[in-house]
Amino acid sequence: MDATGAPKARLVVVDGDEEACGLLSSLLEAEGYSVEILGSGELLLAHLASHTADLILLETVLPGTDGFELCRLLCGDEAMPPVMFVSSKNSEVDRVVGLEMGADDYIVKPFSDRELVARVKAILRRANRRAPGGKLGLYRFCNWTFFPAQMELKDGDGNTIALSSSETELLLAFVQHPQEPLSRDRLLDLTKGRESFPFDRSIDSHVSRLRRKLGDDAKHPDIIKTAWGTGYIFTYSVEPG
Template sequence: MGQVIAVVDDEVKIREMIQSYLHNEGFETVEAGDGVSAVHLIETHKVDLVLLDVMMPKMDGFQALREIRIIKRKIPVIMLTAKSEEIDKLLGLEMGADDYITKPFSMRELAARMRAVLRRTTPDEIDVESDELLIRGEIEINLSTYEVRVSDEPLNLTPTEYKILVTLAQKPGRVYSRLQLMDSVMGEAFINYERSIDTHVSNLRKKVEKDPAHPRYIHTVYGIGYRFGEKK
């Protein structure tokens, strides 16, 4: 059985078009026509990735994303939006979406973006050390269960935030440029979306750092990118 994609859009023709193409590409699909139905779908079905429209009745895509992140925090989500404004795209990323794609889009582009998100959120893409536990100061990362704790408190990270943290924490002191981090975490197809990596890092800091404005672990190297280094 192929990977299961939840196609959530209030336009029947768009759902049918996406599902037909994805079936030909070897994916299984389930569908919903509004945000409320989408949340119920995620609760009751095994889903590997969600394609989530923003403008929907009953519950819009942003609110549905909030609910989905509560139910299944690790499931990758791609937002589908007719809005091209940067603020809408960044809002989706800040709320935990893994990517966004603006309508109208080609089916080939959609499939390529889906595969890129699935690759970077699949566990075996992480460069796992021989130890199952990666401990950096008060941060504990379980590389076999993909759970993160800070001061023994569990964190609710998205798949992209998790991979950014592991990438940085596995090589403390190494400086990653934004392009290097984008390529490592999100794939080279996203190297022109540098601002989105800043948004993901900002979200990660809010969860990992006690004082995100003065980070202990995830430091900005101005003009270059980011590095992991514990500040005592």
């Protein structure tokens, strides 16, 4: 329990570097989180078979299965917790690949303690807002029905597509502001709020993933169009339910 009597959020740090694990553990425990340290992806998968978690902080470079492959496995299962990369790989390609794999965020070592904590809080806040029983209703557009609380899309044939928390947050921003050009900065404000940071280009990766799940042609999108010089626009009218 934290100081308010609420259960502590359960974080799992996966990193083969003991020193890095110690620093992360100290930082996050000081913020009131329960932290489990694991040294490999294999240990993580074994842990998740019998334990729950609220967020996984994942290094890309790991003994055995690497972080990108782990992220792909985890984010392909809607029952798994959100993933945040805390990585020693700092190229733009690595960041884009991590986000394309389904991660909710990607931060590079060395990082600002304040920024890391803010990003962790933002992911947990978004996930909590979409916990079962959340009162976000549903939204209908085109041939789709969007259930934010369940982090799901259903097509006209009833097929269900699972969304990550970041994809859910982004689609929620679009359906609540349909047919309105939204800049990347505005989308960051709507999805990450005060926890967004300058030069954060994760929006583009999340839009790309969301388009794929909606069957929206990347070269000629119909649902989420690029507003050149501005950002993006959700072109369809939306019917809240």
